Amino acid sequence: MGKTVAIVNQKGGVGKTTTAVNLAAAVGMKGYKTLLVDIDPQGNATSGLGFNKRDTERSTYDMIIGTAPAEEIVKETKFRRLDLLPANMALAGAEIEVADLEFREARIKNALAPLREKYDFIFLDCPPSLGLITINALCAVDSVLVPIQCEFYALEGLSQLMNTVRQVKRKYNPLIDIEGVLLTMFDGRLNLTQQVVSEVKRFFPQKVFSVVIPRNVRLSEAPSFGQPVAYYDRTSKGSRAYDELAEEFLKKNGKTPLSHF
Numbered sequence: 001m002g003k004t005v006a007i008v009n010q011k012g013g014v015g016k017t018t019t020a021v022n023l024a025a026a027v028g029m030k031g032y033k034t035l036l037v038d039i040d041p042q043g044n045a046t047s048g049l050g051f052n053k054r055d056t057e058r059s060t061y062d063m064i065i066g067t068a069p070a071e072e073i074v075k076e077t078k079f080r081r082l083d084l085l086p087a088n089m090a091l092a093g094a095e096i097e098v099a100d101l102e103f104r105e106a107r108i109k110n111a112l113a114p115l116r117e118k119y120d121f122i123f124l125d126c127p128p129s130l131g132l133i134t135i136n137a138l139c140a141v142d143s144v145l146v147p148i149q150c151e152f153y154a155l156e157g158l159s160q161l162m163n164t165v166r167q168v169k170r171k172y173n174p175l176i177d178i179e180g181v182l183l184t185m186f187d188g189r190l191n192l193t194q195q196v197v198s199e200v201k202r203f204f205p206q207k208v209f210s211v212v213i214p215r216n217v218r219l220s221e222a223p224s225f226g227q228p229v230a231y232y233d234r235t236s237k238g239s240r241a242y243d244e245l246a247e248e249f250l251k252k253n254g255k256t257p258l259s260h261f
Helices: 016-029 044-048 058-063 090-098 104-115 132-140 158-173 190-203 218-225 238-252
Strands: 003-007 034-038 080-086 119-125 143-147 177-184
Touching: 003 016, 003 132, 016 034, 016 044, 016 080, 016 119, 016 143, 016 218, 016 238, 034 044, 034 104, 034 238, 044 218, 058 090, 058 104, 090 132, 104 119, 104 132, 132 158, 143 158, 177 190, 177 238, 218 238
Parallel strands: 003 119, 003 143, 034 080, 034 119, 143 177
Antiparallel strands: none
16 A cells, blocks of 8 residues: 655745655656645646646546546656646635535545555645645645755744644544655755754754755756656756655665666
């Protein structure tokens, strides 16, 4: 059964979708069948893999509301061993609609259940909020990966996220764990960056990935071409960083790469 991982931080602009797209692509390149689930109404993971959100008739909205099974919504991407459950504009209204549905916290968990046998890893790109869609994601996954930007307010709001994870663990999903914390937009030349790193390691002892994601122009450009950075420019710093992150992620999960770049 595949492992499910939510990539979550209620703070926007921390590299959440960048991490979801590029880690999923890198794990796929290493030989593991991977599914990326876009449950962010902005749909940036969907466009980041080359799909037009406006042309996507059925999406994770239908999966959550129950108007179509997830298996019928999955799209094959042109990237190695990587499939997508896309988002579209309809997802923006799901938060309100889900509130009135039966088993509202388990909608995503139940929808993804039939797919877990088909994939080695399933990554969920969550909205930048702690609303009902994110709660749904936390109820559905085995672990949580938290990207944190190396900037002054890095830890702002994280205690709220950790409280939410603890509540979900107590009420709905006793097996949920912290997969790891990923430092993004890293610039080792700045004193502030080093201070943030120390602070994050103190807040999350033993949980910070050793790989850090640098600020990188190619990483920023890749989504506008509808490609993960490994396909856009595999020699870039950003591509190498996500390749190393995939290696570290797989090692933590007792897996070895089955193939390489």
